[in-house]
Amino acid sequence: MKRRAGLSWLxxxxxxxxxxxxxxxxxxxxxxxxxxxxxxxxxxxxxADPQFLKxxxxxxEMAVFTVLASLALIVPTxxxxxxxxPKAKPVMEILALLPFVIPPIILAFGLIRSYSKxxxxxVSSPAxxxxxxxIISFPYVYRSVDSGLRAMDLRGLSEAAxxxxxxxxxxxFGVVLPNLRTALLSAIFLTFxxxxxxxxxxxxxxxxxxxxxxALVGRDLAYEPAALAIMSFALTWGSIGIxxxxxxxxxxxxxxxxxxxxxx
Amino acid sequence: xxxxxxxxxKKKAREARLLFAARGWLRRIGPWAGILPFLAFVFAFMxxxxxxxxxxxxxxxxxxxxxDNLAHLLKPNIFSSYVITIRISAVSATLGGFLGxxxxxxxxxxxxxxxxxxxxxxFSGVASNxxxxxxxxxxxxxxxxxxxxxxxxxxxxxxxLYGSGFNLYSFWGLSLTYVYFxxxxxxxxxxxxxxxxxxxxxxxxxxxxxxxxxxxxKVGIPVLLPSILASFILLFGNAFGAYATAYALTGGxxxxxxxxxxxxxRGDVLHDxxxxxxxxxxxxxxxxxxxxxxxxxxxxxxxxxx
Numbered sequence: 001m002k003r004r005a006g007l008s009w010l011x012x013x014x015x016x017x018x019x020x021x022x023x024x025x026x027x028x029x030x031x032x033x034x035x036x037x038x039x040x041x042x043x044x045x046x047x048a049d050p051q052f053l054k055x056x057x058x059x060x061e062m063a064v065f066t067v068l069a070s071l072a073l074i075v076p077t078x079x080x081x082x083x084x085x086p087k088a089k090p091v092m093e094i095l096a097l098l099p100f101v102i103p104p105i106i107l108a109f110g111l112i113r114s115y116s117k118x119x120x121x122x123v124s125s126p127a128x129x130x131x132x133x134x135i136i137s138f139p140y141v142y143r144s145v146d147s148g149l150r151a152m153d154l155r156g157l158s159e160a161a162x163x164x165x166x167x168x169x170x171x172x173f174g175v176v177l178p179n180l181r182t183a184l185l186s187a188i189f190l191t192f193x194x195x196x197x198x199x200x201x202x203x204x205x206x207x208x209x210x211x212x213x214x215a216l217v218g219r220d221l222a223y224e225p226a227a228l229a230i231m232s233f234a235l236t237w238g239s240i241g242i243x244x245x246x247x248x249x250x251x252x253x254x255x256x257x258x259x260x261x262x263x264x
Numbered sequence: 265x266x267x268x269x270x271x272x273x274k275k276k277a278r279e280a281r282l283l284f285a286a287r288g289w290l291r292r293i294g295p296w297a298g299i300l301p302f303l304a305f306v307f308a309f310m311x312x313x314x315x316x317x318x319x320x321x322x323x324x325x326x327x328x329x330x331x332d333n334l335a336h337l338l339k340p341n342i343f344s345s346y347v348i349t350i351r352i353s354a355v356s357a358t359l360g361g362f363l364g365x366x367x368x369x370x371x372x373x374x375x376x377x378x379x380x381x382x383x384x385x386x387f388s389g390v391a392s393n394x395x396x397x398x399x400x401x402x403x404x405x406x407x408x409x410x411x412x413x414x415x416x417x418x419x420x421x422x423x424x425l426y427g428s429g430f431n432l433y434s435f436w437g438l439s440l441t442y443v444y445f446x447x448x449x450x451x452x453x454x455x456x457x458x459x460x461x462x463x464x465x466x467x468x469x470x471x472x473x474x475x476x477x478x479x480x481x482k483v484g485i486p487v488l489l490p491s492i493l494a495s496f497i498l499l500f501g502n503a504f505g506a507y508a509t510a511y512a513l514t515g516g517x518x519x520x521x522x523x524x525x526x527x528x529x530r531g532d533v534l535h536d537x538x539x540x541x542x543x544x545x546x547x548x549x550x551x552x553x554x555x556x557x558x559x560x561x562x563x564x565x566x567x568x569x570x
Contacts, residue, residue: 008370022402025412029405079300085295110313199508214397229401257314
């Protein structure tokens with residue numbers, strides 16, 4: 001099949017152009033912050049804007065809470081299903097498909113409708129935003145943890161640990177979680193990448209998050225948005241790059257971590 | 265023999281049976297308690313909100329049952345927003361799926377070297393996540409009125425992109441922007457299927473004297489078709505529900521379904537909140553149909569490609 005390599009290079013090249021041309025254009029654009037001179041003044045202005053740091057820290061905080069909540073909720077559940085309740089596996093698979101059927105825009109709509117009236121007036125609480133983020137990132141966290149669990153002999157390990165006298169806590173923290181390190185780290189970084197730049201839920205639930213801030217800058221200014229896009233790309237590249245690096249050093253093979261996160 | 269004795273025995277036996285049954289029931293139900301917190305969370309923050317949309321789309325302003333909202337979906341301006349959303353999704357899924365497939369083919373069986381493959385997988389992971397607001401900015405810098413490509417066309421080829429009817433903030437612009445995350449998504453989801461194509465099939469076909477074209481028509485495409493269609497549907501749904509990119513690109517001024525729903529949430533632009541629910545329901549129906557067809561196609565393709 002070597003004869004077709006030439007054509008393959010052509011398509012690969014076309015793909016590269018499609019990927020990199022917008023990035024190059026954005027980078028060049030971002031350097032035009034000061035008239036007539038190429039430089040990083042657009043970046044300086046972005047960093048000088050107090051709103052930048054404020055909204056970024058807000059999103060970072062939301063990301064931390066999302067990670068904590070989704071790990072606390074999803075990891076024990078997935079382990080439990082694997083060990084004690086294989087019958088619930090199809091249920092989990094269907095639930096993991098549902099965030100695709102209910103995109104963030106619909107989720108936001110439903111959350112507002114369900115939680116804007118007493119007794120559950122949660123709309124003004126950041127907890128509702130975090131809950132929405134847990135739902136959005138659930139498929140990715142679940143897939144990651146599930147494949148991590150399948151890669152190890154969970155049943156054998158748990159029987160060995162229990163016959164040596166370990167209780168449930170010891171089993172979880174001493175045996176299972178250390179073996180799940182790779183999967184957990186990739187779930188964490190993916191969740192960060194999704195939450196930090198997320199727009200839909202943040203803008204519709206009216207939170208001063210990083211996504212809405214970027215959109216606002218894009219509406220009013222010309223060169224700063226390009227600088228923000230480059231920084232944001234660097235952030236995504238950093239997160240996913242770390243996931244891939246972890247996946248490669250860990251024993252789990254590269255299973256395309258982070259397939260199409262839900263921030264579109 | 266005193267009758268009371270046997271009665272007591274019977275009673276004991278019944279109690280034991282009951283206890284046994286109860287214990288069996290507990291053993292069967294008990295493990296479900298372990299996933300109860302998770303199920304409760306999913307119910308509260310996904311299933312309940314979704315069903316409230318469902319219910320709302322069958323209610324009038326006073327809360328009484330009605331089918332009017334669904335009928336209003338056929339109003340020209342609402343119906344046309346569905347048509348344009350479907351067109352954008354189909355075009356971006358087709359273009360992105362086509363190029364993504366060719367790239368995935370190149371890195372699996374097309375003879376591209378191994379480092380290219382691992383670069384491509386990593387990069388696709390990043391690029392498929394590079395969506396939303398930053399992606400919109402990147403395309404404004406590329407194809408906007410003073411974007412790099414627009415200016416390049418003007419100065420090098422003397423061609424006015426915007427004079428030819430192209431506009432980044434309308435149908436083609438949005439479609440081309442979506443293609444950016446559709447290509448890498450396609451690479452990520454179709455690569456496993458291409459990996460599953462067995463070398464023996466090609467060798468057997470070649471030994472039997474088949475040409476490369478015959479191999480593809482008789483073997484390759486029939487085996488891959490379900491996976492390709494399934495991927496297409498996933499890309500379609502991915503574009504159909506996309507809000508952030510379109511919002512940041514057009515400032516909420518394009519008449520597509522997610523944008524209309526978003527506008528409805530922020531203020532009563534349809535002059536009828538329940539019509540908003542009906543639009544959301546319409547979107548959920550499209551998405552549900554896609555995911556059902558997707559699962560069905562996946563099942564078919566898993567017969568061949570493991």
